[in-house]
Each structure stands twice: as C-alpha cells, then as structure tokens.
Amino acid sequence: VHHVSVPGLSGDRFAVIYSVAAENEASARQRALDICLEQTVEFPPDLLPPGDIPDHILGRLEAVEPQGSNRYQVRISYAVEITGFELTQLVNVVFGNSSIKPGLRVERLALTAPLHRAFRGPRFGRTGLRELLGVPERPLLCTALKPMGLSAARLGEMAYQCALGGIDLIKDDHGLADQSFAPFRERVLRCVEGVARANHVTGEHCLYLPHLAGPLDTLQERAHFAREAGAGGLMVAPGLVGLDAVRLLANDNTLNLPLLSHPALLGSYVTSGDSGLSHFTLFGQLMRLAGADAVIFPNYGGRFSFSRGECQSISDSTRSPMGHIRPIFPAPGGGMSLDSVPDMLQLYGSDVIFLIGGGLHRHGPDLAAGARHFRELVSVTQHST
Amino acid sequence: VHHVSVPGLSGDRFAVIYSVAAENEASARQRALDICLEQTVEFPPDLLPPGDIPDHILGRLEAVEPQGSNRYQVRISYAVEITGFELTQLVNVVFGNSSIKPGLRVERLALTAPLHRAFRGPRFGRTGLRELLGVPERPLLCTALKPMGLSAARLGEMAYQCALGGIDLIKDDHGLADQSFAPFRERVLRCVEGVARANHVTGEHCLYLPHLAGPLDTLQERAHFAREAGAGGLMVAPGLVGLDAVRLLANDNTLNLPLLSHPALLGSYVTSGDSGLSHFTLFGQLMRLAGADAVIFPNYGGRFSFSRGECQSISDSTRSPMGHIRPIFPAPGGGMSLDSVPDMLQLYGSDVIFLIGGGLHRHGPDLAAGARHFRELVSVTQHST
Numbered sequence: 174v175h176h177v178s179v180p181g182l183s184g185d186r187f188a189v190i191y192s193v194a195a196e197n198e199a200s201a202r203q204r205a206l207d208i209c210l211e212q213t214v215e216f217p218p219d220l221l222p223p224g225d226i227p228d229h230i231l232g233r234l235e236a237v238e239p240q241g242s243n244r245y246q247v248r249i250s251y252a253v254e255i256t257g258f259e260l261t262q263l264v265n266v267v268f269g270n271s272s273i274k275p276g277l278r279v280e281r282l283a284l285t286a287p288l289h290r291a292f293r294g295p296r297f298g299r300t301g302l303r304e305l306l307g308v309p310e311r312p313l314l315c316t317a318l319k320p321m322g323l324s325a326a327r328l329g330e331m332a333y334q335c336a337l338g339g340i341d342l343i344k345d346d347h348g349l350a351d352q353s354f355a356p357f358r359e360r361v362l363r364c365v366e367g368v369a370r371a372n373h374v375t376g377e378h379c380l381y382l383p384h385l386a387g388p389l390d391t392l393q394e395r396a397h398f399a400r401e402a403g404a405g406g407l408m409v410a411p412g413l414v415g416l417d418a419v420r421l422l423a424n425d426n427t428l429n430l431p432l433l434s435h436p437a438l439l440g441s442y443v444t445s446g447d448s449g450l451s452h453f454t455l456f457g458q459l460m461r462l463a464g465a466d467a468v469i470f471p472n473y474g475g476r477f478s479f480s481r482g483e484c485q486s487i488s489d490s491t492r493s494p495m496g497h498i499r500p501i502f503p504a505p506g507g508g509m510s511l512d513s514v515p516d517m518l519q520l521y522g523s524d525v526i527f528l529i530g531g532g533l534h535r536h537g538p539d540l541a542a543g544a545r546h547f548r549e550l551v552s553v554t555q556h557s558t
Numbered sequence: 559v560h561h562v563s564v565p566g567l568s569g570d571r572f573a574v575i576y577s578v579a580a581e582n583e584a585s586a587r588q589r590a591l592d593i594c595l596e597q598t599v600e601f602p603p604d605l606l607p608p609g610d611i612p613d614h615i616l617g618r619l620e621a622v623e624p625q626g627s628n629r630y631q632v633r634i635s636y637a638v639e640i641t642g643f644e645l646t647q648l649v650n651v652v653f654g655n656s657s658i659k660p661g662l663r664v665e666r667l668a669l670t671a672p673l674h675r676a677f678r679g680p681r682f683g684r685t686g687l688r689e690l691l692g693v694p695e696r697p698l699l700c701t702a703l704k705p706m707g708l709s710a711a712r713l714g715e716m717a718y719q720c721a722l723g724g725i726d727l728i729k730d731d732h733g734l735a736d737q738s739f740a741p742f743r744e745r746v747l748r749c750v751e752g753v754a755r756a757n758h759v760t761g762e763h764c765l766y767l768p769h770l771a772g773p774l775d776t777l778q779e780r781a782h783f784a785r786e787a788g789a790g791g792l793m794v795a796p797g798l799v800g801l802d803a804v805r806l807l808a809n810d811n812t813l814n815l816p817l818l819s820h821p822a823l824l825g826s827y828v829t830s831g832d833s834g835l836s837h838f839t840l841f842g843q844l845m846r847l848a849g850a851d852a853v854i855f856p857n858y859g860g861r862f863s864f865s866r867g868e869c870q871s872i873s874d875s876t877r878s879p880m881g882h883i884r885p886i887f888p889a890p891g892g893g894m895s896l897d898s899v900p901d902m903l904q905l906y907g908s909d910v911i912f913l914i915g916g917g918l919h920r921h922g923p924d925l926a927a928g929a930r931h932f933r934e935l936v937s938v939t940q941h942s943t
Contacts, residue, residue, distance in 0.1 A: 179707045181738040207861070214705035215731060217916045221705060230707035254738055255706060261771050261798045262735035265822050269732060269798070273825030273862050320599035320606060321640060322564045322615035346600060347654060350647035353566040353639055386646050389774065389802045413646045413654070415800025417774045437650050440658030445830035476592070477658050531602045 179225035186250040188235060188283040189267050193245045194276030194447055198237060201245035205234050208277065209249055211270045230255060244447075246280065258291035260420050260463060268450065279450045282458050289496030296423050297431045297466045298499025299492075299524050305405070305431065306341050307378045312518065312551050313526040314339065315433075315504060316533050316544070318364065319346035325355045329363025331540060335533070336371030336379040338544020342467075342526065343368060344408045345384035347435045357383065357395055358402075365403040380405025382433055385422075386413050393421070396428055406431040409465075412438030416463050423464025433504065434465035444478070452483045457490020460501065467502035467526055472517070475507030481520065488521050502526045514554040527551060564610035571635040573620060573668040574652050578630045579661030579832055583622060586630035590619050593662065594634055596655045615640060629832075631665065643676035645805050645848060653835065664835045667843050674881030681808050682816045682851045683884025684877075684909050690790065690816065691726050692763045697903065697936050698911040699724065700818075700889060701918050701929070703749065704731035710740045714748025716925060720918070721756030721764040723929025727852075727911065728753060729793045730769035732820045742768065742780055743787075750788040765790025767818055770807075771798050778806070781813055791816040794850075797823030801848050808849025818889065819850035829863070837868045842875020845886065852887035852911055857902070860892030866905065873906050887911045899939040912936060 191208060195201035209232030210218060221227045229252050236248040256263040271277050295301075303309055316335050318328045332343050343364070351357040361383050368381040383399050385392055385407050392414060396407055407430050409419050423432055436456070442449040450459075452470075460468045468491065471477030473484045484505060492500035503521055506528035517525070529547055536543035576593060580586035594617030595603060606612045614637050621633040641648040656662050680686075688694055701720050703713045717728050728749070736742040746768050753766040768784050770777055770792050777799060781792055792815050794804050808817055821841070827834040835844075837855070845853045853876065856862030858869045869890060877885040888906055891913035902910070914932055921928035 177708065177712075179739045213733060214707065215702075215733060215915065216705040217920060220916070220919050226705055226707040230705070255733070257735040257737045257772075259735060259771075259773055261773065262737075265733065265735070265771060265795070265798050269795070269822030271825070272797070272823050273821060273829065273856055275829045275863055317600075320601040320611055320615070322599065322611040323562065327562075348598060348600060348640070348650065350642040350644060350650070352642045352647075354564045386644075386650060387642075388644055388646065389800065389806050410650070410654070412657070413650050413800075414802060415774065415798075417799060421774050436658060437654035438657050440656070441827045441830070441834040444658065444660045444833045445826070448829045449826040471658055478660055530600065531605070534605050535602060 175222060176224040177222040177226055179230060182225060182229050182252055182254055183287070185253045185285060185287045187253055187285050187288050188248050188250040189279060190281040190283065191247050191249065192240060192278045192280050193247055194243060195245050196243060198239065198245065201247065202234070202237050204277070205237060205247040205249060208232060208271050209234055212266055213251065213255060215270065253285070253287045256288065260292065260417050263288070264416065264459070272449070275448050278448055279454050281451065281453055284495070286496055289498055292462050292498065293424050293464060294461055294498030295464050295466045295501050296429065298501055302431050302466050302502060305378065305380065308341060310523060311555060312523050313341045313502065314548055314551065315342040315344060315526045315528045316340050317344050317346040317530045318349070319530065321346060321348045322354060325359040325363040328355060328360055329367040332364040332381055333367030333371050334540035335544050336368045337374060338541035339375065339377065339548040340379060340544045342380050342382060342406070342433070344382040344433060347384055347408070347410055347437050349384050350386040357387070358398060361399050361402050361404055369403060382406040382408045384408045386410060389414065389418070392418055396422055400428055400430055404430070406433060408433045408435055410435040410437040411463065412436065416459060419463035419465055431466040432464060433467045433469060434460050435469050436471070451486065452479070453486040453490040456487040457493065461491070461495060461498050465501060467504045469504040469506050469528060471507050472505035472509065474513060477507060485520055504528050506530065514551060518555060523555060560607060561609040562607040562611055564615060567610060567614050567637055567639055568672070570638045570670060570672045572638055572670050572673050573633050573635040574664060575666040575668065576632050576634065577625060577663040577665050578632055579628060580630055581628060583624065583630065586632065587619070587622050589662070590622060590632040590634060593617060593656055594619055597651055598636065598640060600655065638670070638672045641673065643673070645677065645802050648673070649801065649844070657834070660833050663833055664839050666836065666838055669880070671881055674883055677847050677883065678809050678849060679846055679883030680849050680851045680886050681814065683886055687816050687851050687887060690763065690765065693726060695908060696940060697908050698726045698887065699933055699936065700727040700729060700911050700913045701725050702729050702731045702915045703734070704915065706731060706733045707739060710744040710748045713740060713745055714752040717749040717766055718752030718756050719925035720929050721753045722759060723926035724760065724762065724933040725764060725929045727765050727767060727791070727818070729767040729818060732769055732793070732795055732822050734769050735771040742772070743783060746784050746787050746789055754788060767791040767793045769793045771795060774799065774803070777803055781807055785813055785815055789815070791818060793818045793820055795820040795822040796848065797821065801844060804848035804850055816851040817849060818852045818854060819845050820854050821856070836871065837864070838871040838875040841872045842878065846880060846883050850886060852889045854889045854891050854913060856892050857890035857894065859898060862892060870905055889913050891915065899936060903940055908940060
C-alpha cells in the first residue's frame, strides 16, 4: 500500500467535546477512538493507507477525563477541511453516524476561526433585533397566534390585540402551516395588517413573524412573499425543514429579516440525557452558526422537562464567545407565571424574550389587556430585582 | 365566546399510535390527552371556543391499551386537513412538540387514502430499481467509496474495481461532501467514468450514487449535475438536509433518479428506546412517504446497536401496505460476515440490498476480487437456503 498525501490540508483543527458512557477509562478511550474513525474515515484502521489519512483526516483523540459515575468526557479534534466548510457536513462530522450509538452525547463544539469565518451567523442578533424593535434594554415579549382552526381574519384580529397591548414579537403558532382554514398568504396579509394598525396606535414597532413550514421548494418563495407583505421576521423549525434552511434564509440579503427558531421535532436530540446533543450545542451553538436571531425552547417549570440547569446552559450558549458570530436571544416558552418572572430574570438576564402563549388567554378575553398586564408585570419585576 | 366553525373539514382522519410511559392507565390517558392538545391547538382546553376546533381540529384519543410494565399504547386521530397535505407539517402534527417530552414514542402511523394521495412516494421502489439494474431476483450488493481523504481519481478507480467485481450499487461514503481533496463535481465525473468502463466490460448495469450533502441551495444543482454526468442514483441523508429534501428530489421529473437514504444524524430519534420514533416509522414509513427507493440502516450484530427485532420491523415497514406507495429496499449495513448471510436472507428475504464497506477491503487489496467473492457468497447462500 502506497503512502497517500492529501493536498490542501492547512493543519487547522477544531474540536468536539463528547460525553461517553463507559465502565472505565480504558473502555471510554476505546469508544473515543471509535468516534475518531466513525466520524471521519469509517474504515478499518489497520487498512488505512499510510500518510495524511491516518495522520490528519482521521479524528484525533486529544483528551479523556472522568466526568462522574460511568461517564467520561473526551475531546476529539478534526481537520477543518473535512467539513468542506458547509453546515450540513459540519454536523455530519460532529455527530452523523455516532448519533446511532447509544451513550454518546455531544457536549460542546470548540470551533476555531477558520470555521467561524465560513458562517455568517445571525444577521441581527441581540443588538440588531433590539434596534428593529426600538427597545434598548427591557426583556422582550412574544406571543403565538392560536389555536389552530381559527381563520386568517380571526388570527389577524388577535395579532392586532396583542400588538395593541404591547407585545414585541407576534409569531404564528408552530402548528400553523398552509392549511385551508388559514392559508399562509392570507394569514400573513391579515396579521401584517393587524400589527401595522396597532403600531400606528401605539407608536411601537411590534413585528409579526409567520411560520415557514412548507415544502423546501416553497420556502424562499413564502419567505419573500412575507417580506414583501410587511412581515417583520420569520419563524423556522429546523427539525421540520432542516438546519441548513435557517442558514439559507439568514444569508439571503434580499430577505434581510430576523429569524426565530422553533424546537419542533428537535426534542429527541436532547430528551434521552445520555445520548444526542447537549442543550448548549443544539439550542445555542448550532442555532447561532445557522443564523437564528432568537431561539425558542421550553422553559423550566412548565409542561416540558427541561431543568433550570439546562435552561441556564442554553442561556450561556446564546452569548458565549464565537468569533464574529453574534449573541442571540434565548426565548424560553411556557411555564411563566407571576411567581416565576423574578427567577427567570435572574437566570436569563434582561436580554431575553419571554414567550407567553396560553397564559395570555387565561388572563381574560381582552387580549390587549392581557398583554398590557404581562408587560407591566415584567417591567415591575425587572425594576424590583 | 362564540361558536367557531372551520370550513373545509372533510371528516377524514388519520391516526398515530404512540407508546407512552405511565404508571397506570389513568396517567397514560392523561398523557395521551396532553398529546391531543400539544400536537394540534396547543391551547388551554377550557378556553377553546366551542364548535369545530374542540370537535374536529383537536386530536382525538381513540384507544388506550396496556403494553407491558409502565407502558401504554395509545391511538390518537387527527383531521387530515391540519397537515395541510405537506410532509413537513405532517411530521409536525405527528411529533413536533411531543418530541420534547420524554417517554413518548411514535410507534406507527396509520395514514389513510387522502394522505397517501398527497405523496408520490418512491419513484422506483423495489421493482423499478431491479429494472434499472437488470437484476430480477437476487439480493443486491452495495458498497461505499472510502476512506475520506482519497482523491477523486482514486475513488473513481475504486468504483471501477467494485463495479468490475459485480457490485450493483456503488455509493459515496456518507462522509464525502464537497471537500477540496475530492470535490463533488470532479468525484462524480471520475466515479461515473469508472463505473461506465466496468459496465462496458461486464455487460451489467451497476449504478453510481453520489452523496448530496451540500447547502440546500446547491442540492438541486448538484443533483442535476450528477444526472447529466451519468450518475445512476443519489444518496441523501435526511438528518443532514431535511426529510423534505428527499421528497423534493423524488418528485423531480427531470431528475428521475433512484434515491438511497442514509441514517446520519437520525440516530437520536431511535437510540433512547422509550422516546422518539420507532424504527418502523422512521426507516420505513417516513422514508417511503418522502420517496426514498432504498433505506440504509445499521444491521444487527455489527458495531451499532440495532437488535434483530428492530431490523425485522424496518424490513416489515419497507413493504407494508401503504396505498399506491411502493415497497422499497431495506439496505442493512455493517455486521456482515460469512456466517451472517443465511440469517440475513431469512430475515430480509431476497429483496434486500447488502451493504458492505470495510469488509470488502478486508478481503485484500484487489477490490474486484473482493466484490466477486462477496457476490458469490451471497449467491451460494441464497441457493442453499
């Protein structure tokens, strides 16, 4: 077998920190070496031709550390070139085949400048979204138009009421797609109109964000229709349309709209605890790389099961240093009550989007009054903490 | 609150069978009712306006049955209209937010004619792929070009050898994307050339299937480049580019190529066991709806952890009745050895694609000889069983 040299390798490497279930350090090391193979050459190591493939292309085990009972943290580095500098292939290298092996979890990506440079990241981020809204400091308020089954006209009227009451971001419920009872285009027109009418009264800059959940070949068309109609942003669920769809929309200069990511169908990556992706990587690092300006996730204490610590790690990840890639807003949803706001402000800080859905309706049939109440509540609590 | 009627509801419903972790039947029933809400209106039930929304739009609990210790099987039906007859929204209704709740698993979709009609499904399926290959009966053989790091020229030579030895389907390793050391276009040209040269010698119809793992905005362009260059099919990883990308490619009449789906990044849906999607739904039902003609998954007994029973359920799902939607090939990969072929033939039948990667190289440096050996092995075993 001849020596193989791989042209164009810069020597730049990035790393992934995995958590590995193993009975002892030797077994953890073996699992880590399996990841090195599985995520790169996927080939019997003794049959690799000598040269750059085993020396550089193959994943490299950098460190193994005990992490608690039967858990080890391993750090593996990869040549940046094997990602092709594409998001789809980057996630493939990070976890493609290893996602199929139980007991392996991606804890954190340790990317370096060459990879950061390959991605634009969020177009607006925290600062840009605040500028669009004209809200420099306080927590932002978001609600969802629902329930599914209402007509576009009813949803538009609901958008008007919510905007009138001082909500900053009004999004479609994630279950609204292009159903006959409230078709995408009609819904966008009605909701844009409702929000514009309210903004005219309030003097504020509430944004309406329709949900883009259609076939891939309609995604850009629907996005541009929404922009031209006057939508202030877009909601996208990467679990439904693919993470790269977020990047595609974020990179679109003629679109130029803030993006809110929704966690639909992403839960399976984080629910098992010992497999999958960490909350930090999925809801922070990957969403920022893809270009979401805000990330929705279930708040602790609500009807989902995220812990306070997991929400803290998402919050940390939305603002951790990532080269030129902007910090984004955490948008915890559900589980909000009068009592929970002070603790949420302590955890997330004031750079947060409070997402309130059913709770707004619980306040009474006058949604504008419910929204005012919600905004006042956050304001009072913020100033008393 | 006024009565709301939702226009356009046909009364047609489809069902999803979930497995639910619960301590007793009452608690299982409560979790099931939560799914009914979560997957549709996501709204406090007592605040829903009376009429069609609670009566039809809301998910409907049809049955609860004990399924073993602390597990219940529940059947929930949904109005077909809430899917908007789009694949992205169908999977959203089936499992969007519920994916975030531990202990809920989709066991099976029970779709009905109106939903089947909304999807073309696999363009070729088992019969069509056999016709393309001119192989009416025997199991098909597939291999992957690797390791990553080889040049396009080396991969093309490898494709030639494998085709010469009688492999039917030669695919890129799923780690090959558009890296500088073997760029997509150059790789396609070299591999198409290698396979064509071998087909000229053998008189067979081996197909080369490049991996489409690029940014969404290059997907169709790369697919058509491959087709025009002479590629015989395409491999797509729905976990990387989104399930709807498969549908988009399958529906493309000017493309008209068979599609092989790869499980990269899909593992987290099935590894936890008590959450996520069943093997039956993910690798069979959803892949067929999307339009894959063959589905790759890890075989039992190899370096992944799928059990024989799980592989059996995938095999069943590739051919279960789904209206006009064609049966597709199961393509179990890994874990093949001399000893395992008889049992695999018994499990999968002869409508199977045997995917052999590293094992082919293990046979020796002459890949054509390895391929011949592999084909003979399968042929002998098939006729002796």
